[in-house]
Amino acid sequence: MMTQTQTQQTHISGLDRLTVPQSPSGFLTLAVCAVLLGLQQAGLMDFPYLVSAVFLYGGSCQALTGLNEWRRDNKFGAVSLTSCGLMWLSLLPVLILPQAGLGKVPEISASAPYLLMWGMFCLILGYGSFSSHKLTGIIFMGISLLMVLTAANLAWPHPQLSQVTCAVGLVCGALSVFRGLTLIRKYVRENSAHHYQAEH
DSSP states (O other): OOOHHHHHHHHHHHHHHHHSOOOHHHHHHHHHHHHHHHHHHTTSOOOHHHHHHHHHHHHHHHHHHHHHHHHTTOHHHHHHHHHHHHHHHHHIIIIIGGGGTSSOOOOHHHHHHHHHHHHHHHHHHHHHHHTTOHHHHHHHHHHHHHHHHHHHHHHSOOHHHHHHHHHHHHHHHHHHHHHHHHHHHHHHHHHHHHHHHHHO
């Protein structure tokens, strides 16, 4: 029979598995989308079709990765990655496609609150994951700040605000890349150890 300490450790590890996304592709595509949004807001990426293609790929990849997390019984990872993927896809008609002449530019009174709501949602994701994995929590909080700054930049356009938004996007992208590469390294080590044990 399992002791009380072993039962508690199993319960804690189960919580960690449920609350922390474990997909490298999810974090890597999150990084690309965050960086491009920051560059787009600063006027350094004036290619709406290119940004649209990246958002379409990154958002779809994150949404599908979230579904895979659900199959692995990682409910929080499924909710967070699927929601973020759909968020990037929803930003296409709000921010990107109107620049390419596809569709009408939404009113600021509609687009800014929409971005703020996504910012609040990402803040909740960051708060929920911070206790299990601090870097993951910081990434989601950074995405929340990115959404808030994007909304502010739409309502009160200013060069310095655009630069701050770009900087936040770059930082979020760098942290997401680091998290994704860390997960890749972890899986490579686990597979190497598994093959070594199988051979011996």
